[in-house]
Amino acid sequence: MRALDQKLVRDLLHMRGQVLAILLIVACGITAMVTMMSAYDSLKLSQSAYYAEYRFADVFASLKRAPESLAPRLAEIPGVGQVQTRVVVDVTLDVPDLDVPATGRIISIPTTPQPMLNDLFIREGRYIEPNRRDEVLVSEAFAAANNLALGDTIGAVINGRWEELRIVGTALSPEYVYAIRPTDIVPDDRRFGIIWMGREALAAAFDMEGAFNDVALSLSREANLPEVLFQLDQQLERYGGLVAYGQEDQVSNFFLTQEIASLQVTAVFMPTIFLGIAAFLLNIVLSRIISTQRDQIAVLKAFGYSNWDVGTHYFKLVLLITLVGGAIGTGMGLWFGAGITQYYTNFFHFPVLRYEAGTGLIVTAIAFSSGAALLGAFSSVRRAVSLPPAEAMRPEAPPQFRPTLVERWGLQRFFSASGRIILRNLERKPIQGSLSIIGIALAVAILMVGRYMGDAIYYIMDVQFRQAQREDVTLVFNEPRPARARYAIAHLPGVMQAEPFRSVAARLRYEHRTHRTGLTGLEPESDLRHLLDQQLCTISLPPDGVLLTRTLGNMLGVEPGDSLTVEVLEGTRPTLTVEVMGLVDELIGVSAYMDIHALNRLMQEGQTISGAYLAVDSLAINELYDEVKQTPAIAGIAIRQTTIDQFEETIGTSLGVFTTVLVIFACIIAFGVVYNASRIALSERGRELATLRIIGFSRAEIAVILLGEQAILTLLAIPVGIGVGWGLITALVVAYDSELYRFPFFVDRTTYMFATGVVLVAALISGWMIRRQLNHLDLIAVLKTRE
Structure with a gap:
C-alpha cells in the first residue's frame, strides 16, 4: 500500500x-x-x-343525446383516428352493508368483447354475456372496498326504476386509474364506483337506443388538438354538448x-x-x-x-x-x-x-x-x-490579539477566566464560528421542512372542512331542477337547514387566457358555505359580478374590476360578461362564485338549482340515506365527515409516511452537523486545552471552555435556522402550487419547538461524547505537537 x-x-x-x-x-x-x-x-x-x-x-366529450348516425361525421374531422360512442350515466347505488348511498357511474360496453378505446383489463371473473341484461363489471377498487365478490348483487336506481345488477367480474380502465368524481377532493372507493354494462341494456333503460351521450376519440400524430376540439364542439352543440377536452384535462389523468x-x-x-x-x-x-x-x-x-x-x-x-x-x-x-x-x-x-x-x-x-x-x-x-x-x-x-469587545467595554469582571477565553475565541475566529452557525442553522431548517408537511395538511383540513365547508351533507341532482325542488329538499328526513346552489360548467376568458371550470351560485348570506380571504375572514357575495379563487385569478391574469367573459357550456350556451368583484382564498381546487340569484338571472332560467348543502340531525341521518337511495333525481351525495376521513387517509397518510422518513433523515443531519462542529473544535484546540490542564485548569473548566463555545454557537444558530427554514418552506410552497391544492405558509409552534429541541438534544449528546474524550485527553501526546 x-x-x-x-x-x-x-x-x-x-x-x-x-x-x-x-x-x-x-x-x-x-x-x-x-x-x-x-x-x-x-x-x-x-x-x-x-x-x-x-x-x-x-379526446372526450359529453352531451345530452345524439343519434348514432352522427358518429361517421365525427370520424371525418381531420386528425381523428377512431370514434367510440357510448352511454354514460351516474346513478345512486344501494350496496350491501353500506348505510350511506353510493354513486355508480355506469358506462356502456359492447355486448361481445372487442378492441375499443379505454379498453378493460379484467382482473377477476369474466366478460358480460349478450343475453344477460343484468350482468355488469365493476371497478376493482370499488369491489375491494365494499367486499363485493363475483355473483353478488347491488341495487341501483336506473331511470326511476329499482334494479339489481349482478357482478360477473372486476375490471380496470385507463380512464379511471384514479377513480374520483369531478366534485370530490380525494377518491372514495367505497362510495364511488365504475360499472360497465352492456350497451343494449343500458341504452334501453335510459331511452338511448340508437343514440349516445358520451364520445371518446383517438387522434393521429399529425392532428391539431385545438382544431379537433373546436370542430367537435361545433358538431355536438346542437345536441346539448358540453365542451370537449383533451387527455390532459381528463380527471383521472389530470390527478x-x-x-x-x-x-x-x-x-x-x-x-x-x-x-x-x-x-x-x-x-x-x-x-x-x-x-x-x-x-x-x-x-x-x-x-x-x-x-x-x-x-x-x-x-x-x-x-x-x-x-x-x-x-x-x-x-x-x-x-x-x-x-x-x-x-x-x-x-x-x-x-x-x-x-x-x-x-x-x-x-x-x-x-x-x-x-x-x-x-x-x-x-x-x-x-x-x-x-x-x-x-x-x-x-x-496567530491572529492579531487585542482586547475583546467585552473587555473594551469594561465588562470582563462579570465573566470568569473560562468565560473570557470563550468570548475571545469567538471574536477572534469569526469565520469559523459563522460556518458552525450556518451548519447548525441548516439542521434546524431541514427539521422545520420535515415537520412543515404535516402542519400544512392539518391547516388545510381545518380551513377547508371546518371554516369554509360547514355543511354535513351535499346533494347533487342528475340535472338542474326548478325552484320547487328547494322545498322538497327542506322536507327530507333530518334536514335542519338547506342552502341550494347552482353549478354551471363554463369557460372563463380574459384576453387570450382561458380556463374551464365550474361557476357556482351560492346563497348570498350562506351559513353552510363560507368564502374566505387571506386573513380567514368571511367574504360576502356581491349582488352582481363574480368572485374568483386567487389561484384562478392569477391563471387568468385578472384583478378586481376587470370584465370577464363567461362562456356557459350547457343549455343554450350563452356568452356572458361579468365583472370580477374580488378574490377569495381556497387551498383546494380553483372555482368561481356568484350570488345564486344573479347567476339565475344571467342564465334566464328562473330559480333553478343543481343541488343543496344540508345541515342534518345526526339522529336522523340513516333515514335521510334511505330516502336518498330511493330518489332518482339525486345523482350523488357527499358527506363532509367522510370527505375529512378520506382526506386524512389518502393525503394525510401518504404525506405522513413521507414526513416521518424526512424527519428521521433531518434528525440524522442535525446530529451530524452538531457533532462535527464539536469534534472539529476539539481537534483544533487540543493543544490549547492540554496546556490549560497543565497550568492548573480542571477537566470541568476546560469542558466549559470548549462546550460553552459550542453552546453559544448552537443558540445563535437556532434563530438563523428558523429564518433559513422559512426560506425553504417558501420555496416549497411555490414548488407545490398547482390547480389541485396549494400548501399554505403555515408553521405550527410545535414545529419550532421540535426543531429547536432536536438540535439541543443533539448538542447535549455531542457534548457528552466530547466530554468523555476530554476526560481521556493524552496531555503528553498533545503537547508533543511541534510549534
Whole structure:
C-alpha cells in the first residue's frame, strides 16, 4: 500500500466519528433521490405503458343525446383516428352493508368483447354475456372496498326504476386509474364506483337506443388538438354538448399527472438540500483537517510529492466517504422506492405497477453526490496544494490579539477566566464560528421542512372542512331542477337547514387566457358555505359580478374590476360578461362564485338549482340515506365527515409516511452537523486545552471552555435556522402550487419547538461524547505537537 493510502486509512480511522456523520448525511440525500426518482420513473413508465396498451382516448366529450348516425361525421374531422360512442350515466347505488348511498357511474360496453378505446383489463371473473341484461363489471377498487365478490348483487336506481345488477367480474380502465368524481377532493372507493354494462341494456333503460351521450376519440400524430376540439364542439352543440377536452384535462389523468409532477419536484428539492449540507460539511471538515495538517503537507512536498499527489490524496478522502454513503443510500433508496411504489397502488389502479430503478438512475445518484462533495471540497484542496513547503512547515500566523469587545467595554469582571477565553475565541475566529452557525442553522431548517408537511395538511383540513365547508351533507341532482325542488329538499328526513346552489360548467376568458371550470351560485348570506380571504375572514357575495379563487385569478391574469367573459357550456350556451368583484382564498381546487340569484338571472332560467348543502340531525341521518337511495333525481351525495376521513387517509397518510422518513433523515443531519462542529473544535484546540490542564485548569473548566463555545454557537444558530427554514418552506410552497391544492405558509409552534429541541438534544449528546474524550485527553501526546 502506498504511503499516502496508509495515511488516508489512518485519517479515516482517526476521524471515524466525523466520517460516519457525513457518510450518513450523504446516505440520506441519496436515499431521498433514489426513492423519489425511482417511484417517479415507475409511475411514469406504468402510465405510458398502460395508456398505450389499452388505448386511452385522446379526446372526450359529453352531451345530452345524439343519434348514432352522427358518429361517421365525427370520424371525418381531420386528425381523428377512431370514434367510440357510448352511454354514460351516474346513478345512486344501494350496496350491501353500506348505510350511506353510493354513486355508480355506469358506462356502456359492447355486448361481445372487442378492441375499443379505454379498453378493460379484467382482473377477476369474466366478460358480460349478450343475453344477460343484468350482468355488469365493476371497478376493482370499488369491489375491494365494499367486499363485493363475483355473483353478488347491488341495487341501483336506473331511470326511476329499482334494479339489481349482478357482478360477473372486476375490471380496470385507463380512464379511471384514479377513480374520483369531478366534485370530490380525494377518491372514495367505497362510495364511488365504475360499472360497465352492456350497451343494449343500458341504452334501453335510459331511452338511448340508437343514440349516445358520451364520445371518446383517438387522434393521429399529425392532428391539431385545438382544431379537433373546436370542430367537435361545433358538431355536438346542437345536441346539448358540453365542451370537449383533451387527455390532459381528463380527471383521472389530470390527478395522476399532477402526482407524478409532485414526485419529480420532491425528487429534486429534498436531495439537493441534503447533499448541499453534506458538501458544506465536507468543506468545513477538510479545511479544518488541512489547517491541522500543515506540517504533514510540508513534509510530503519536501519529500517530492507533487501538488497532484497531495490534492488527489484529499479528494480520495472525500470520494471514499461519498461512495460508501452513496452505496448505503442507494440500497436504502431501492428498498424505500419499492415500498412507496407499492403504496401508490392504494390510489392509482394499474394492471401491473412495475417498480423500475435503472442503472442510469443509480449512476446519476452516485455521480450527483460525488460531484456535490468534490465541489464542496475543491476550495479546501486547492488551498492545501498551494502551500509552499517552507511556509507550510511554520505554524499558521496567530491572529492579531487585542482586547475583546467585552473587555473594551469594561465588562470582563462579570465573566470568569473560562468565560473570557470563550468570548475571545469567538471574536477572534469569526469565520469559523459563522460556518458552525450556518451548519447548525441548516439542521434546524431541514427539521422545520420535515415537520412543515404535516402542519400544512392539518391547516388545510381545518380551513377547508371546518371554516369554509360547514355543511354535513351535499346533494347533487342528475340535472338542474326548478325552484320547487328547494322545498322538497327542506322536507327530507333530518334536514335542519338547506342552502341550494347552482353549478354551471363554463369557460372563463380574459384576453387570450382561458380556463374551464365550474361557476357556482351560492346563497348570498350562506351559513353552510363560507368564502374566505387571506386573513380567514368571511367574504360576502356581491349582488352582481363574480368572485374568483386567487389561484384562478392569477391563471387568468385578472384583478378586481376587470370584465370577464363567461362562456356557459350547457343549455343554450350563452356568452356572458361579468365583472370580477374580488378574490377569495381556497387551498383546494380553483372555482368561481356568484350570488345564486344573479347567476339565475344571467342564465334566464328562473330559480333553478343543481343541488343543496344540508345541515342534518345526526339522529336522523340513516333515514335521510334511505330516502336518498330511493330518489332518482339525486345523482350523488357527499358527506363532509367522510370527505375529512378520506382526506386524512389518502393525503394525510401518504404525506405522513413521507414526513416521518424526512424527519428521521433531518434528525440524522442535525446530529451530524452538531457533532462535527464539536469534534472539529476539539481537534483544533487540543493543544490549547492540554496546556490549560497543565497550568492548573480542571477537566470541568476546560469542558466549559470548549462546550460553552459550542453552546453559544448552537443558540445563535437556532434563530438563523428558523429564518433559513422559512426560506425553504417558501420555496416549497411555490414548488407545490398547482390547480389541485396549494400548501399554505403555515408553521405550527410545535414545529419550532421540535426543531429547536432536536438540535439541543443533539448538542447535549455531542457534548457528552466530547466530554468523555476530554476526560481521556493524552496531555503528553498533545503537547508533543511541534510549534
